[in-house]
Amino acid sequence: MLFSPPARAAERPRPRLSAGIGRAFRRLGWSHLPLIFAIVVLVGLVVIAITIPWWTPYDPVALAGRRLQPPSAAHWLGTDALGRDVLVRTLYGARYSLPIAAGVLAVAVALGVAVGALAGFLGGLIDNVLMRLADITLAFPPVLLAMAIAASLGPGLVNTALALIIVWWPIYARLMRAQVLNVKKLDHVDAAIVGGVKPGRLLFRHIMPLCWSPIFVNMTMDVGQVILLAAGLSFIGLGAQPPTPEWGQMIAEGASNFYCWWIALGPGMAIFLVSLSSNFLGDALRDVADPRGRQ
Amino acid sequence: MARPSRLALSTGVAASLLASVFFMPMAAQTASAADGPLVVARAMDINSLDPARGYCDTCQIYLSAVYATLLTLAADNQTIIPSLAKSWEVSPDVTTFTFHLDPAATFSDGSPVTAADVKWSLERLKNVKGGPSYLMDSLKSVEAKDDQTVIITTTTPNSEFLGILAAPYTGIINAKLASANGANAKDDAATSDTSDTWFLANSAGAGPFVLEKYTADDSLRLARNEKYWGKKPAVSGVVLKQTADAVTQAQMLQSGAADIAMQVDPDTAKTVSAPDATFKAVPSFNYVYAAISPAAKGAPVPLTKEVREAIALALDYQGLIDFTVGGDGKEQSSAIPNGYPGTKDLPAPVFNIEKAKELLAKAGHPDGFAMELEFPAMNVYGVDLSLLAQKVQQDLGKVGIKLSLKPVPFTVWASDIDDPGVPFALGFFAPDYFGSAQYVQYFGMMPDMPWAKRAGVGKVAGLDGKEQLAMYQKALAATDTAGQETAYHDLAMKMIDDKIILPLVSPNLVLAYRNDVSGVRYSACCNLPLGEIEKK
Numbered sequence: 128m129l130f131s132p133p134a135r136a137a138e139r140p141r142p143r144l145s146a147g148i149g150r151a152f153r154r155l156g157w158s159h160l161p162l163i164f165a166i167v168v169l170v171g172l173v174v175i176a177i178t179i180p181w182w183t184p185y186d187p188v189a190l191a192g193r194r195l196q197p198p199s200a201a202h203w204l205g206t207d208a209l210g211r212d213v214l215v216r217t218l219y220g221a222r223y224s225l226p227i228a229a230g231v232l233a234v235a236v237a238l239g240v241a242v243g244a245l246a247g248f249l250g251g252l253i254d255n256v257l258m259r260l261a262d263i264t265l266a267f268p269p270v271l272l273a274m275a276i277a278a279s280l281g282p283g284l285v286n287t288a289l290a291l292i293i294v295w296w297p298i299y300a301r302l303m304r305a306q307v308l309n310v311k312k313l314d315h316v317d318a319a320i321v322g323g324v325k326p327g328r329l330l331f332r333h334i335m336p337l338c339w340s341p342i343f344v345n346m347t348m349d350v351g352q353v354i355l356l357a358a359g360l361s362f363i364g365l366g367a368q369p370p371t372p373e374w375g376q377m378i379a380e381g382a383s384n385f386y387c388w389w390i391a392l393g394p395g396m397a398i399f400l401v402s403l404s405s406n407f408l409g410d411a412l413r414d415v416a417d418p419r420g421r422q
Numbered sequence: 423m424a425r426p427s428r429l430a431l432s433t434g435v436a437a438s439l440l441a442s443v444f445f446m447p448m449a450a451q452t453a454s455a456a457d458g459p460l461v462v463a464r465a466m467d468i469n470s471l472d473p474a475r476g477y478c479d480t481c482q483i484y485l486s487a488v489y490a491t492l493l494t495l496a497a498d499n500q501t502i503i504p505s506l507a508k509s510w511e512v513s514p515d516v517t518t519f520t521f522h523l524d525p526a527a528t529f530s531d532g533s534p535v536t537a538a539d540v541k542w543s544l545e546r547l548k549n550v551k552g553g554p555s556y557l558m559d560s561l562k563s564v565e566a567k568d569d570q571t572v573i574i575t576t577t578t579p580n581s582e583f584l585g586i587l588a589a590p591y592t593g594i595i596n597a598k599l600a601s602a603n604g605a606n607a608k609d610d611a612a613t614s615d616t617s618d619t620w621f622l623a624n625s626a627g628a629g630p631f632v633l634e635k636y637t638a639d640d641s642l643r644l645a646r647n648e649k650y651w652g653k654k655p656a657v658s659g660v661v662l663k664q665t666a667d668a669v670t671q672a673q674m675l676q677s678g679a680a681d682i683a684m685q686v687d688p689d690t691a692k693t694v695s696a697p698d699a700t701f702k703a704v705p706s707f708n709y710v711y712a713a714i715s716p717a718a719k720g721a722p723v724p725l726t727k728e729v730r731e732a733i734a735l736a737l738d739y740q741g742l743i744d745f746t747v748g749g750d751g752k753e754q755s756s757a758i759p760n761g762y763p764g765t766k767d768l769p770a771p772v773f774n775i776e777k778a779k780e781l782l783a784k785a786g787h788p789d790g791f792a793m794e795l796e797f798p799a800m801n802v803y804g805v806d807l808s809l810l811a812q813k814v815q816q817d818l819g820k821v822g823i824k825l826s827l828k829p830v831p832f833t834v835w836a837s838d839i840d841d842p843g844v845p846f847a848l849g850f851f852a853p854d855y856f857g858s859a860q861y862v863q864y865f866g867m868m869p870d871m872p873w874a875k876r877a878g879v880g881k882v883a884g885l886d887g888k889e890q891l892a893m894y895q896k897a898l899a900a901t902d903t904a905g906q907e908t909a910y911h912d913l914a915m916k917m918i919d920d921k922i923i924l925p926l927v928s929p930n931l932v933l934a935y936r937n938d939v940s941g942v943r944y945s946a947c948c949n950l951p952l953g954e955i956e957k958k
Contacts, residue, residue, distance in 0.1 A: 189816060194745060195689065208689065208809055209745055209816075282829070364799055368827055370812045383806060385669040386693035 162411040165404035172401065176221035185212040187219040188370040195387050205389035207380055209370075216372035217393035223284065223373045224401070228353040231291040232346050238292070239299025240342065246300065247307030248330050258304065261297035269294045273356060277365040284373070287357055287366040295353070302345060306338035313337075340416035348409030351402030358398055374398050459643070459659035460939070460957055462950070463671040463680035466664050469553070471636060472621035473593045474546055477553025479852065479949060480642070480662065482590050486948035487644060487660070489593025489627030492521055492540065492572075493584060495856055499707075499761070499946040502584050502856075506535055506594055506628065507572075516579040516901055517562075521572045529596040530625065530632045530647045537566035542597035544574070546607035550615055554591035556863075557854065579899035581906055585857035588947045596626035630655045630953035640664050644952070656941075656956040668801070675699045675934055681957060682942060683934040684950065687804030688750035691932045699936050703750050706931035707759040707946055708803040708852040710746075710810060712737075712795075712924045716885075717878020718843025722793050725845060727884050728785040730921035733846075735778035736821040737814065737924065739771045745813045746805045747929045754925035756914035757851075757865035763858045763903070764910020768918065771925070778821045790822020796838060797848035799829035803929045807848055810926065814848075839876055848926075856946045858910040859898065865923045866890050866913065877922045890916055 185191035192202055194210040204213035242261070246254040264272070276290035310316065311334060319333045358375030360366035362382075367373030369380075374394035381391025470476040473485050486494075494505040504510075507521035527535040541564040548558035560576040560583070567573055576583055586592065595605070603624070605617035625633035630652065631644040642662040646655050663680060665671045668690045671683035676696040686694075691701040714733060716725040723729065743751040754760055755768035782790060795814060797807045808829055815825040825846070830838065838844050854860055867874045868891040879887040890913060897909035917923065935942045938958040945951050 188812075194748070195693075208806070209812055364829070368829060369808050370815065370827075380809075383667075383669070383801070384689055384693070386690065386695075 159411070161407035165407035165411070168400050168404040169408065172221045172225060172397075175218050176225055179215075179218055179222070183215050183218075185215045187211065187216045187372045191215070195384065197387070198389050204393040205387070207377075207387075207390045208384055211372075213377075213390055213393045216377060217374070217397050219372040220374045220377065220394055220397060223367060223371060224354045224357065224397075227284065227288055227291070227357050228350045231288050231295060231353050231357075232349055235292045235295035236299050236342065236346060239296040239301075240303045242296070243300035243303025243305075244307050244330060244335060244338075247304035247311070248326075248334065254304075257300065261300045264293065264297045265301075269356065270359060273360055274363070274365060277360050282365045282368055284367050284371070287360050290360070291353055291356060294356070295349070298349075299342060299345070302341055303338060306341060307334055310334045310337045344409055344413045344416055347405055347412055349405075350408075351405035354398060354401050354405075358394075459661050460657045460682070460952070460955060461674075461680045462660060462662045462682045462684060462952075463665040463674045464662050464684040465666050465671075466639075466642065466662060468636075468638070468642070470618060470621065471625075471633065472550075472552070472618055473543070473591055473595060473627075474550040474555065475552035475618060475621075477591070482854075482947070482949040483662070483952065484633075484642060484644075485590035485593050485627075486629065486945075487631045487952040488625045488629045488633060489590065489595065490527070490535075490629045491588055491590060491593050493588045495585075495588045495945060495947040497943060497945075499944075500856060502588055505588075506540075510584070512584070514901065516581050516583075516899060517576050519574045519576075519583060521574070523570045523572065524651075525570060526651045527628055528649060528651045529599070529628045530649055531596065531599060532649050533596065533598070534569075535594060535628050536569045537572045538569075539594050539597045540564065540572045541566045542601075542607045543595045544592065546595070546605065546611055546615070547592060549607055549609055549611035551612040554589070554854070557586050557589060557591060578895070580859075581898055581900050582855075582857035582859045585855045589855035590948050591854070593627055593629070596628075599626045631660065634659065653953075655953045660952050668804070672696065672934070675936060678936065681936045681939045682950075682955075685801075685804065686932045686934040687801065687806075688747045688930060688932055689804075691934060692748060699934060702933045703930035704933060704944055705752060705760070706803065706852075706929065706944060707761065708850070708931065709754050709759055709925050709928040710802065710805050710807070710848060710850045711757065712814065712926055713839075713844075713847050713849055713873060713876070714922055714924070715839075715843055715845055715847070715873075715876045715878065716882045716922075718845045718876065720794070720842065721845040723785075723787060723791045726785055727921065728781045729787070732778040732781040732785065732821065733818065733823065734921050734924050735772060735774045735781065736818050736823070737771070737926070738773050738817050739926065740773070741817070742810065742813055742926050743929075746810045746927055750804075750932075751927045751929040754928040756918045757923045757925060758858045758861045758910060758914050758917070759853070759925075760928060762853075762856070762861070762910075763906050764897075764908075764912075764914050765858075766907065766911065768911070768914055775820055782821060782823075787822075790824065792824040792826065793846055794828050794844075795825045795846050795848065796828040796830060796835060796844045798832040798835040800832055802850045803852070804932060805850075805927055805929050807850075811848060814926075843876055853946055858906075858913075859894075862890070862894050862897070862910075862913055862917075866894060866917060867920055867922065868894060873923060877920075885920065885922075 190210045191212040192206050192210055194206055194208055196206045198205045202212050207213055242257050246257040273290040273294050276293055277286055280286040316333055319329055357366055361373050361375030362379045367376045374397055377394040378391045384390055466480045467478040468480050469478050473489050490506050492507040493502050496503045506523055506527050508524040509522045511520045544564050548555055548561050560578055560580045562575045562577045565573040603617050603620040606615050622636055630647055630650050632647045634643040634645040636642050644660040646658050668685055668687045672686050672690050672694045674680035675683045714725055714730050739753045743749060752760055753770055755770055758765050795811055797811050800807055811827050818825050839847055863871055865873050867879050867885050867887050869887045879885045893913045900906040900909050931944050933942050940956050941954040
């Protein structure tokens with residue numbers, strides 16, 4: 128039925144959307160539930176982050192009601208110490224955490240991939256120098272390194288992002304280098320060399336296209352990690368500054384009002400959901416990229 | 423005079439908060455038995471245990487417990503009462519003070535407290551040039567007439583000198599014992615006195631307790647002075663336990679790991695459930711202020727009188743109190759705190775957005791301007807300065823002044839306000855003794871005084887400094903309470919009018935203790951008088 132000719136399909140009555148979703152479920156099976164969950168959460172958050180200014184009932188940085196109120200119909204996740212709505216602030220938080228994760232990963236991957244590909248492809252001294260540099264960076268515990276960088280550059284979201292990029296690029300450099308070294312040994316590369324393909328073309332057209340899948344899988348998994356570390360830096364006061372509704376910063380505010388549990392609940396759940404979703408998504412992508420690894 | 427990390431709960435140690443929450447069960451196991459020492463949970467800020475060098479909130483508690491002073495402050499926080507000196511006379515020109523020592527007074531080693539010890543201790547306080555040495559700025563001479571009589575003269579009339587002698591930093595030291603361990607009172611004591619480390623492990627006072635052991639960042643242990651000449655303390659000892667944040671302190675109180683918690687903020691006090699503990703909010707003399715420095719580098723627009731007035735009018739003072747301490751605080755009119763000489767019937771700060779906008783327009787900024795607010799990232803006296811800054815940001819936003827917030831570590835703040843200067847800052851202050859002069863010295867617009875220099879006295883229109891200096895001298899020379907009251911009232915009015923220091927919140931202090939503890943009170947000189955506390 129799926130492959131029926133278009134002409135015949137047009138004659139049939141259109142299936143209702145709900146039936147379509149039900150069918151998709153049956154076809155995919157329960158093993159894909161995490162993937163669906165992840166897509167719903169991530170897409171949902173992106174949509175919320177983009178559209179929230181048009182439909183938010185409260186300003187995230189202005190007084191919304193009485194302070195330190197527990198969850199109620201008017202404030203589903205209560206209010207914080209300045210009387211701001213915790214739910215609205217949590218949703219606004221997606222406008223900071225998601226772009227940071229995307230930005231950090233985009234730059235770190237670009238940098239890491241370039242360094243790794245060069246090192247793996249050229250080998251020799253350049254490989255040694257670049258990889259030792261990566262090793263040195265990787266030798267520091269990531270939180271400590273990020274703290275040191277954020278502390279020396281001064282607190283703020285942009286500096287946090289810079290610190291995270293510096294922490295993250297070597298991971299991708301290593302990954303890419305290993306991939307390039309593997310692919311370099313394949314027969315089609317030898318054939319291309321024999322055929323007189325120039326080095327640049329060899330790298331970009333014959334080697335790199337085969338290297339991407341682990342990079343993408345890792346990137347998806349890292350979305351959660353980047354958000355966690357960025358939130359951690361904000362929590363200790365090195366990341367986003369008040370009154371920015373950033374999740375880590377909000378949890379810090381919750382910690383100082385410890386007995387008002389709802390203040391940290393929203394941002395805590397948000398971080399949890401995004402991390403979980405990015406792990407689910409990464410798992411699913413890995414399954415697709417490497418069918419042999421499937422159980 | 424600005425206390426480094428006074429009652430400071432650094433928010434930067436949030437990570438340690440989590441750690442301490444996890445280790446709570448361990449702390450609970452060490453809960454003291456009924457006859458054990460009194461355990462006080464506190465974020466400590468000790469810089470030294472030497473009376474002439476220590477200058478911190480915890481120092482006030484420690485020094486008043488271990489070193490007796492000539493005079494002390496009664497429980498009403500206003501009346502000066504005898505301590506080592508059982509009586510005294512003041513000359514009519516307020517420059518000569520004669521004290522008669524209590525012959526019963528002895529140090530913890532049993533030797534008597536003599537006039538020579540008093541002379542040595544006060545001269546040493548002046549010459550060591552430590553944090554509290556400014557208290558002896560006006561000291562001219564100390565004469566030991568006989569073993570029991572001391573005559574002190576000051577360079578200028580100083581109607582507050584008696585109040586100063588109740589400050590714990592003026593505690594009398596056993597001169598013989600301390601001298602044998604590197605201390606001296608000579609003119610060059612600032613460099614030749616090498617007793618700082620000795621004082622960290624030993625005490626030499628005539629107070630109700632003696633130092634048992636000090637472990638930095640962990641605990642300060644005191645034992646009862648068995649040879650105390652006054653009423654012996656009811657508890658066998660006191661342990662001040664380093665506890666960084668309010669929540670952990672409240673939990674220690676809940677579990678019985680602590681008998682007293684010293685920095686529980688009003689919000690936590692209201693939300694914690696601890697039936698075995700009492701949380702009592704009492705008015706304090708501590709306060710948090712905003713300071714406008716027209717002469718500081720980096721001011722976006724000239725911070726003229728009109729602009730400063732507009733800022734003051736745009737602040738919702740009652741709202742600031744509601745938001746930072748849940749209403750558990752008071753408005754304060756001038757830099758001299760409520761209840762101190764000269765503060766009777768001062769006009770309350772006014773909140774008027776329309777007037778503020780009008781003044782801004784008159785000053786040429788109808789659409790406002792953008793400015794930075796720098797503040798120490800701390801929690802002081804239960805006020806989270808970051809929260810306060812956000813509320814100030816909201817308030818000023820309503821008249822078009824767009825504030826960007828710059829939280830910095832306390833040490834950075836303390837150096838920034840002097841160099842390069844901070845146009846708009848938050849600060850905090852707690853008294854060293856009962857008397858208004860310390861506030862005029864620190865906040866008054868007089869030549870060479872800390873905030874006057876920052877604000878640019880002599881360089882900024884309207885701030886010449888001469889008028890307040892004359893008023894200050896008049897206040898110091900006033901012989902009677904009524905005269906002092908009037909003189910400081912005039913000064914306070916002038917300081918309000920300057921609009922350099924804008925007091926924002928005078929938070930109530932939460933006294934938090936287990937129900938089996940009694941005698942806990944807040945003292946303006948000594949913070950928490952440990953000798954009066956009993957435990958069932």
